[in-house]
Amino acid sequence: xxxxxxxxxxxxxxxxxxxxxxxxxxxxxxxxxxxxxxxxxxxxxxxxxxxxxxxxxxxxxxxxxxxxxxxxxxxxxxxxxxxxxxxxxxxxxxxxxxxxxxxxxxxxxxxxxxxxxxxxxxxxxxxxxxxxxxxxxxxxxxxxxxxxxxxxxxxxxxxxxxxxxxxxxxxxxxxxxxxxxxxxxxxxxxxxxxxxxxxxxxxxxxxxxxxxxxxxxxxxxxxxxxxxxxxxxxxxxxxxxxxxxxxxxxxxxxxxxxxxxxxxxxxxxxxxxxxxxxxxxxxxxxxxxxxxxxxxxxxxxxxxxxxxxxxxxxxxxxxxxxxxxxxxxxxxxxxxxxxxxxxxxxxxxxxxxxxxxxxxxxxxxxxxxxxxxxxxxxxxxxxxxxxxxxxxxxxxxxxxxxxxxxxxxxxxxxxxxxxxxxxxxxxxxxxxxxxxxxxxxxxxxxxxxxxxxxxxxxxxxxxxxxxxxxxxxxxxxxxxxxxxxxxxxxxxxxxxxxxxx
Ligand code: GDP
Numbered sequence: 001x002x003x004x005x006x007x008x009x010x011x012x013x014x015x016x017x018x019x020x021x022x023x024x025x026x027x028x029x030x031x032x033x034x035x036x037x038x039x040x041x042x043x044x045x046x047x048x049x050x051x052x053x054x055x056x057x058x059x060x061x062x063x064x065x066x067x068x069x070x071x072x073x074x075x076x077x078x079x080x081x082x083x084x085x086x087x088x089x090x091x092x093x094x095x096x097x098x099x100x101x102x103x104x105x106x107x108x109x110x111x112x113x114x115x116x117x118x119x120x121x122x123x124x125x126x127x128x129x130x131x132x133x134x135x136x137x138x139x140x141x142x143x144x145x146x147x148x149x150x151x152x153x154x155x156x157x158x159x160x161x162x163x164x165x166x167x168x169x170x171x172x173x174x175x176x177x178x179x180x181x182x183x184x185x186x187x188x189x190x191x192x193x194x195x196x197x198x199x200x201x202x203x204x205x206x207x208x209x210x211x212x213x214x215x216x217x218x219x220x221x222x223x224x225x226x227x228x229x230x231x232x233x234x235x236x237x238x239x240x241x242x243x244x245x246x247x248x249x250x251x252x253x254x255x256x257x258x259x260x261x262x263x264x265x266x267x268x269x270x271x272x273x274x275x276x277x278x279x280x281x282x283x284x285x286x287x288x289x290x291x292x293x294x295x296x297x298x299x300x301x302x303x304x305x306x307x308x309x310x311x312x313x314x315x316x317x318x319x320x321x322x323x324x325x326x327x328x329x330x331x332x333x334x335x336x337x338x339x340x341x342x343x344x345x346x347x348x349x350x351x352x353x354x355x356x357x358x359x360x361x362x363x364x365x366x367x368x369x370x371x372x373x374x375x376x377x378x379x380x381x382x383x384x385x386x387x388x389x390x391x392x393x394x395x396x397x398x399x400x401x402x403x404x405x406x407x408x409x410x411x412x413x414x415x416x417x418x419x420x421x422x423x424x425x426x427x428x429x430x431x432x433x434x435x436x437x438x439x440x441x442x443x444x445x446x447x448x449x450x451x452x453x454x455x456x457x458x459x460x461x462x463x464x465x466x467x468x469x470x471x472x473x474x475x476x477x478x479x480x481x482x483x484x485x486x487x488x489x490x491x492x493x494x495x496x497x498x499x500x501x
Contacts, residue, residue, distance in 0.1 A: 056338050057280065057324050057331075059248050063270070068240025071305030072113055072121040074143055074267055075230055078130050078168075079150030080158035084180040088150060088217035089126060092227070093294065110253025110265035110319075111307035112294040116224070120231035123267065123305055125252055126294075127319075130160075130167055136250070136320040137171060143250045143267060146233055148226070149175045149201075153187035153214070157195035165199055176211045176233055177203060178226055183216040241304025247271035247325035251281055251317050252307065262313035266323050273302040277325050278332050279310070281317035283339050285332045288312050351442055355449050358432065398496040399428035401452030402489070403443045405459050409436055411482065415457065418486055427493045439465055439476065448474055453492060457485055 077085045093112050113123045125132065125144065136143055147168045151161055168175050179192050193203045193212065202208020211229045215222040248271060254264035264281075266273070279286045289312035291299040302308040317323070326332045406412040412434060419429060433446045439454055439461040447454045454461075454469075454476040461469075461476055469476045479485035 057326055057335055059322065059324065060245065060270070063242035065240075067242045067244070069243055069304075071239060071241035071303065072123045073145040073230055073234035073237070073239050074111075074123045074125065074305060075146050075148055076125045076133055076144040077148045077150060078133065078164040079180075080152070080155065080160040080164075083150045083152040083155065083158075083161075084217045085150050088148075088178065088180065088215070088223075089124060091217050091220050091223055092124060093126075107294055107296065108253075109263075109292075109294045109307070109309045111267055113306055114227060116227050116231060118228070118231065120228075120234075121305075122227050122230045122234070123307055125267075127252070130164055132252070132319060133167065133171075139320040139322075141250050141320055141322065142171060142173075143252070143269070144171075144173050145237065145239055146230060147173050147175050148178050148230070150178050150180050150217075151192050151196065152181045152184070153179050153189050153192050154181055154184045156188070156192040157199055162199055165201060174210075174233065174237070175201065176226075176229055177201065177213070179212060179214045180217050182214045183219050183221065189214055239305075241268075242270050243272045243303045245271050247273045247277060247279065247323070249273065249279075249323040251319050251321040251323060253319060254313075254316050256316065260311055262316045263309055263311060264313055264317055265307055265309045267307045268302050268304050270304055271325060273308060273310075273325075274300070278327070278329055279323050279325055280332045280335050281321040281323040283336045283343070284313055284315035284317040284321075285329070285336060286310055286313040287329060347442070351445070355446065358450065399430050400489070400493050400496055401430045401432050401447070401450035403432050403439075403447045403452060403454045404434040405439050405443060405454070405456050406434075406436055407458035411457055412436055414482060415485065418482070419489070427496050429493070438462065441465065444468065444474065448472070453477060455479065455485055455489065457482070 077089055079085050092114055108126055110127065111123060111125050113121050115121050133144060133147075147164070149161065149164055149168070151157060165175070177196060179189050181187055182189060193206055196203050197206050197208070201210050203210050203212045205212060211233060213222055213226045213229050215226055217223075247268060249266035249268045252265050252267055254262070257263050264286075273288070273291065275288050275291060277288045279288065288310055291302055291308045291310060293299055293308065299308055326335060404412070404415060406415065416431070416434065419431070430450070430452075432450050432452055433443055435443075438459050439456050443454060444465050446452070454474070456476060456478045458480045461478070466476065468474075477485075477488055479488065
């Protein structure tokens with residue numbers, strides 16, 4: 001059968017909410033296939049999956065080279081701790097502030113651009129170290145064009161320098177070396193270069209092709225040379241961006257400002273960002289109210305390779321998130337709803353697996369308990385008289401299943417710590433779920449599945465859950481003093497124990 005099949009199509013036939021007829025007429029489909037003269041195998045999977053309107057938005061396919069316009073390279077500064085990354089970023093940020101009078105104070109917004117004397121521009125991501133870089137890579141985002149590897153001339157190559165080298169190599173991002181602290185008394189540039197060569201970085205001065213600039217971030221020596229080298233590298237790489245079409249950008253920083261509300265800095269990758277644009281980032285929505293640079297200047301528009309702080313977010317997206325422009329707020333809301341529903345489904349799936357695994361364990365323990373009971377039963381008959389079993393096997397014990405929710409991490413840890421020191425020989429303690437924050441639907445369902453108890457320490461339980469708990473007989477116990485909560489748990493354990501003879 002397979003050899004005659006030209007194409008295999010997989011169709012998911014589901015019910016559109018409220019309708020129970022398939023949305024595709026199979027007979028019509030079959031005829032269409034026959035008319036096309038092709039053979040196809042149809043795998044139809046009936047199911048209850050919701051079919052969403054296809055309104056999610058995705059990045060466009062990569063642009064043609066001919067559509068690209070030159071744009072500033074996006075640079076991340078990396079290197080070993082204390083080798084001068086922060087000092088370098090500070091120096092770069094300030095060295096090119098031309099008009100302090102109008103610009104006001106330079107702020108950390110997550111990224112900034114500098115303009116060189118030649119007119120070329122370079123954008124720096126303002127979070128030193130590799131945490132931000134790895135976080136973005138983990139989300140599949142590759143924002144960085146060039147890595148500046150800062151190596152202190154007095155220390156040379158250190159542990160994190162090596163980590164950064166391998167990270168850059170893995171991500172296939174070219175390195176430019178900045179040998180820093182050339183002003184330091186123990187500076188030994190030659191030694192640092194030799195060490196780099198040993199780690200596979202072919203520095204220019206030793207015949208390789210990795211540009212190397214000797215700088216002092218503290219004394220601001222050769223910074224212009226460093227930025228020029230970056231511009232040259234960008235030209236060599238023919239870095240370009242497409243300023244047309246819907247905006248695509250990446251979040252590099254986000255925060256809440258008491259006066260200006262939710263702010264988030266993005267670096268534009270494609271399109272031209274303007275006031276009034278509607279954006280979505282995961283499940284966050286923005287109608288762009290204001291665009292600013294790191295000096296607080298309002299920007300009219302932002303083209304690829306440039307950063308901007310955006311005012312107008314309804315929720316706060318996190319760093320590394322992809323920002324996409326949509327046509328209207330209505331479309332944005334539809335996209336967000338779809339994404340939220342997808343997330344809920346995924347979460348439910350994960351919970352289901354977790355509950356399934358726990359239930360399996362439960363079943364196993366139950367069967368073993370039954371077997372033991374039978375064994376003891378026979379034993380009792382033979383010995384003619386009551387006896388207490390001395391075997392203490394966890395699976396045979398009654399178990400208190402509990403869900404623990406607390407206000408902060410500290411209390412959570414304190415309570416878990418206290419519970420872990422209790423050693424009940426006659427009753428098992430099974431913490432089905434724990435965490436910080438209000439009691440959730442998920443907690444409720446877990447507790448219900450295990451016939452357990454929810455202990456809420458200094459956190460609320462939504463009204464609907466509280467009511468459901470009352471009507472369905474699920475205990476939710478609220479406390480705000482740790483020892484009282486522990487006492488309640490102890491009491492609940494006692495109640496599960498068989499009566500003493
Ligand atoms: P980071 O951990 O890589 O961000 O390093 P910092 O920028 O915090 O710098 C660590 C220390 O090195 C600070 O005390 C800086 O003043 C010092 N430092 C940074 N750059 C230079 C430099 O060019 N020359 C000298 N002598 N000290 C520097």
